Amino acid sequence: MIVRAKFALPIRTAPLENGAVAVDDAGLISAVGPFAEVAAAHPGVPVVDLGDQVLLPGLINAHCHLDYTTLRDAINPQKSFTRWITRINALKRQMTDDDYLAAIAHGFRELQQWGTTTVLNLEAFPELLPRLPAPPIRTWWFLELIDIRSRAATEDLLAGALSFFEKHEGWLGGFGLNPHAPYTASPNLYQICAECASHFGMPLTTHIAESADEEAMFHRGEGEMYEFFRELGRPMDDCGQHSSFYTAVTRGMIGPGWLLAHANELSDEDFELIAATPGDWHVVHCPGSHAFFSHKPFAWQRLERAGVTISLGTDSLASNGSLDLFTEMQLARKANPQLSCETLLKTITINPAKALRQAGKLGELTPGAHADLIALPFDGNLNEIYDAIVENRSPVPWMMLNGEVL
Numbered sequence: 300m301i302v303r304a305k306f307a308l309p310i311r312t313a314p315l316e317n318g319a320v321a322v323d324d325a326g327l328i329s330a331v332g333p334f335a336e337v338a339a340a341h342p343g344v345p346v347v348d349l350g351d352q353v354l355l356p357g358l359i360n361a362h363c364h365l366d367y368t369t370l371r372d373a374i375n376p377q378k379s380f381t382r383w384i385t386r387i388n389a390l391k392r393q394m395t396d397d398d399y400l401a402a403i404a405h406g407f408r409e410l411q412q413w414g415t416t417t418v419l420n421l422e423a424f425p426e427l428l429p430r431l432p433a434p435p436i437r438t439w440w441f442l443e444l445i446d447i448r449s450r451a452a453t454e455d456l457l458a459g460a461l462s463f464f465e466k467h468e469g470w471l472g473g474f475g476l477n478p479h480a481p482y483t484a485s486p487n488l489y490q491i492c493a494e495c496a497s498h499f500g501m502p503l504t505t506h507i508a509e510s511a512d513e514e515a516m517f518h519r520g521e522g523e524m525y526e527f528f529r530e531l532g533r534p535m536d537d538c539g540q541h542s543s544f545y546t547a548v549t550r551g552m553i554g555p556g557w558l559l560a561h562a563n564e565l566s567d568e569d570f571e572l573i574a575a576t577p578g579d580w581h582v583v584h585c586p587g588s589h590a591f592f593s594h595k596p597f598a599w600q601r602l603e604r605a606g607v608t609i610s611l612g613t614d615s616l617a618s619n620g621s622l623d624l625f626t627e628m629q630l631a632r633k634a635n636p637q638l639s640c641e642t643l644l645k646t647i648t649i650n651p652a653k654a655l656r657q658a659g660k661l662g663e664l665t666p667g668a669h670a671d672l673i674a675l676p677f678d679g680n681l682n683e684i685y686d687a688i689v690e691n692r693s694p695v696p697w698m699m700l701n702g703e704v705l
Contacts, residue, residue, distance in 0.1 A: 326702030357416025362612025588614035
């Protein structure tokens, strides 16, 4: 099949006028270029002509909690992040397995509506996995792990999940591990996850430096979060010294290669540590959730200067209004006017693909990549393409996943 459009945007190279993508029977891109050249190299191959549209790779949501899709508008902004945790935990206790399964299905539909073809989903309830059908889009399931109360239960759960992962390698996407955060997961759990991920070749993600409450707990040994976890019986000997980020890195819990969600509260000491620790650092920023919690301004420019790769995610609908990555780009642009639309588009394509170790396979139009494509109506000129994509406010009318039109 050849897919032709007024413009094709490979991401790594300039837009192509009258561009085309050839897709082979394995669901991979076999050629990208001007339509005349691609058609000449593939005589007799059927053509899907999208007309006045721009063709680009499907979008990648680098941080999402589909379990909570039905909690949209269920929690008002709270006076602190700790109070939000208390509120969502209360709501979670009222939900059944069927409620969560319905939430995940609804979330997938919304992701597709807005052009997401790959999602990194943090799954808090691994017991749901055997009841789930194969995901409708490419999905990395990150098992969310917490052991502030029971290490043994967590290890049993992890062993069961790894067995499930091995049996479901045919699902589009993959599996990863998510020790939840330094305040809910022990250094031992982080080590177990890192060892398992290394053995199975899985990616790792965690929440880090997300809130002022977290930094008050770790850096100063005080505040609502500190008291909340102290009363739960969490050991607090890692508090009152350094930031959560510094503590996690220096204790060998996290480092380059991890997808680090949020990183809203990094200190000068943290940036010095990044500079002193070579490797591929990846941070996932969630602009909608960031605004919901009224976090301090995200240090985008400073992270870029430090060589950190930034991707975007939506977080969950318990702290955001939609699963629309176009809205996330728009919010990021509003908060960071210096960012170009070309840079923003990379945060939902090649940047998260790199973090997933899927460079050349996802997030770009290039031979050998998965044919995960979307198209947007566009009747403008070449110089308006990036702005038009970032400012899109309409559902995506055409999508291809793994070479199949959805």
